[in-house]
Amino acid sequence: MEHRCLLVIRIRGRINVPKGVRDTLHMLRLRRKNTATLIDDRPSYRGMLQTAKDWITWGEPTLKTIRMLLERRGEKVGGGPIDGETLEALGYGSLEELAEDLHSCRAEFHRLKGVKPFFRLHSPSGGFKGSIKRPYRAGGELGYRGEAINELAERMS
Numbered sequence: 839m840e841h842r843c844l845l846v847i848r849i850r851g852r853i854n855v856p857k858g859v860r861d862t863l864h865m866l867r868l869r870r871k872n873t874a875t876l877i878d879d880r881p882s883y884r885g886m887l888q889t890a891k892d893w894i895t896w897g898e899p900t901l902k903t904i905r906m907l908l909e910r911r912g913e914k915v916g917g918g919p920i921d922g923e924t925l926e927a928l929g930y931g932s933l934e935e936l937a938e939d940l941h942s943c944r945a946e947f948h949r950l951k952g953v954k955p956f957f958r959l960h961s962p963s964g965g966f967k968g969s970i971k972r973p974y975r976a977g978g979e980l981g982y983r984g985e986a987i988n989e990l991a992e993r994m995s
């Protein structure tokens with residue numbers, strides 16, 4: 839079965855979040871607003887996305903988006919950008935190789951030793967286009983957005 843890579847971004851804060859949703863966001867490694875992570879599209883993750891759909895947005899990132907996030911927002915544990923030494927310890931020659939493995943789900947982002955399993959993003963330049971309390975299909979920002987996640991990630995990196 840072919841797995842797809844998903845980029846998940848938390849766009850709402852921590853106030854009035856039910857305990858079950860808070861636990862789900864914690865398991866997804868989205869502990870604060872404007873953080874993102876990469877997961878694969880397996881049934882257990884799909885259930886978690888549905889549980890937290892009123893606090894997050896997600897979609898399928900392109901290889902270019904994953905590489906851009908790793909370059910601009912990827913961090914080592916302990917601070918600092920992902921450098922050649924960290925890539926070498928992971929067994930990769932370049933960020934491009936790592937991005938390809940993450941995009942094709944051959945590597946899991948949260949299992950990479952020495953790399954933080956999330957990206958800390960800025961608020962989107964130009965602001966959110968819709969309400970952060972309504973679903974994407976209803977003119978808001980929440981929930982599944984497919985390929986449109988790439989444009990949002992570009993504006994937030």
